[in-house]
Amino acid sequence: MRKKEVILFILMGTLLLSGCDAKTEENAQQSTENSDTVSASIMEIDTSDMFSDRDKEVGYKETESVVISLADGGSACESDAVSITENTVTIKEEGTYVLSGALSDGMVIVEAEDTDKIQLVFNDVSISSSQSAALYIKSADKVFVTTVSGTENSLEHNGTYTAIDENNIDAAVFSKSNLTLNGEGTLTVTAQEGHGIVSKDDLILTSGTYVITSASHGISGKDSVRIANGSYTIVAGKDGIHAENTEDSSLGFVYLAGGTFDISSQQDGISASSWLQAEDGTYTILAGEGSSSVESQSNGEGHPMEQMQQESAEEDTTSIKGVKAAAQLVLNDGTYTIDAEDDALHSNGNLAVNGGTYALSSGDDGIHADVNVTISGGSIDITKSYEGIEGLSIDITGGEIVVQASDDGMNAAGGNDRSGFAGPGPGGDQFAATEGAYIHIGGGKIEIDAAGDGIDSNGDVTVSGGETYVSGPTNSGNGTLDYSGSAVVNGGIFAASGASGMEQNFDSSSTQGVIMINTETQEAGTVIALLDSDGNELLNWIAEKAYSSIIVSCPKIEEGKTYTVKAGTAEQSITMDSLVYGSNATGGEMPGNNGGESRGGKEGGMQGRPRNEENPGNMEPPRGNAQTDATSVENTENGIAEGGSSL
DSSP: OOOOEEOOOOOOOOOOOOSOOOOOOTTOOOSOTTOOOOOOOOOOOOOTTSSOHHHHOOOOOGGGEEEEEEOTTTOBOOOTTEEEETTEEEEOSSEEEEEEEEESSOEEEEEOOTTOEEEEEEEEEEEEESSSOSEEEEEOSEEEEEEOTTOEEEEEEOSOOOOSSSSOOOEEEEESSEEEEEESSEEEEEESSSEEEEESSEEEEOSSEEEEEESSOSEEESSEEEEOSOEEEEEESSOSEEEOOSSOTTOSEEEEOSOEEEEEESSOSEEESSEEEESSOEEEEEETTOGGGSEEOOOSSSOOOHHHHHHHOOOOOOOOOSEEESSEEEEOSOEEEEEESSOSEEESSEEEEOSOEEEEEESSOSEEESSEEEEOSOEEEEEEOSSSEEESEEEEEEEEEEEEESSOSEEEOSSOSOHHHHTTOTTOOTTSOOTTOEEEEEEEEEEEEESSOSEEESSEEEEEEEEEEEEOOSSTTSOSEEESSOEEEEEEEEEEEEOSSSOOOOBTTOSSOEEEEEEEEEOTTEEEEEEOTTOOEEEEEEEOSOEEEEEEEOTTOOTTOEEEEEETTEEEEEEOSSSEEOOOOOTTSOOOSSOBOOSSSSTTSOSSOOOGGGOGGGSOOOOOOOOGGGSOEEOOTTTOOTTOOOO
């Protein structure tokens, strides 16, 4: 198994809030005016007809059923609809068939008319095949496999597949037709070679208990995989659940309405070549060797070792993600515990989290979309990641989110799927302004601990609501806030601490008060507080990582009023002559009062900013036009130097 190298993981600082009102104006700006493009929206999927009544029906009429007794060399059935040749049993007509007994090396074949619907009832069935599928559905309109309550049933391929007709049979259960599995019993499927369960049409599972072990995919449907409920334990040499259609882009989807899943896969846990949507369910997924197999390293500067990775990483296109969709991924509810060697949640298009509970550990990104990430609800805990949340654009309007990242906590940039493994990739400049890139925070509660940039956008940043707390980098090569376009705060709570030197403040076009100051380096665990002129505490939090720069914003910061920022035993009094105090500045210098000036993305300006491999120690980062004479900076009894360069 290949190994990968990423930044050293740094533990999350604790952020505590007191005093500041989190309520924002209903008409707060939802995106920046400078966002030139809008990400494609999530397409609405009609899921009303995913399951028919018969898909869920587990009953049958014994008096109208055909009984088949399985036995090596002695299988028996009294119906002309069934033919038996040695250990091969073939079902040829529509109806309900009740099977019991065992075949040590045989198979059951369904070869009926394309209009026939057939129900196979398993009542303690055991079938093994050394040459082909244990159950082969060659032709029918639709086949239903129902396990009887309290029964143990098994289907196994334990040899090498040998062609018996023109079809490429490569699974213990192989169907050319629509296939539904349900029941109240247990079905164990084992494939020492090939896949567990395969349908070349729709594969539907609505109830029952399944234990699947396969050399390749565990469950695979060409047109779709649809699961209403049931219990699934899957160990797969490739994907745990897989849907792929290379002929029709609207097919190859996965729809999950519920169920309990324990998946251990060497590749993706759940994968769809089209869209994937989950309404509910409980998911425990181990993809590949898990996030612990990804070696964490740092170059001592806090910069991801991208150049070294590009030189040393193996050429490997294997996907080892937790949950992945090619078109869009929508998670409406459910409980997810994912430990993935690559991204935990991934979409090649858009990704939406609308609810649910998530414990995500990733060797690369916690949540990644090539286009847009939308989070409107849910509880998300990203315990390990290279980049926490990544997309061309990111919209957060609700939910509770905790991110721990060895690089950026939140990153809006395009075209970089394997950021933690091989850098930006061919033709990609992750520091340049990117058309359509933005981050919008309009609600929810977000806590970020990042060794790289806390919040990094190759375009714009807008904060219009919610609560955002950032424990940023301890190295001067990164900043708590980094953007290439514009950044405005119009509502909500924003509090951040981190290293100085590459910090950026919000723009002067912000409509809510914001303060950025530099301090002498403060130790981890230092209390940071914001007080009004009456001594009322508006913000109070603890950054457990060392810091030398602070950004605070909340609705109670008003123009013309005086506030005190405390950091440890030092404090500084600031009069807000405008709504934005502190321009972008080099560490050790007091920012001015005109607001943040973008480092990149402006005509004639620097696109992005230098990183460690570009020798930033020999390049002073650009500054805004500080107007310190327009701001009253009052020295306190703690002895701040004249001019207020630092706390």
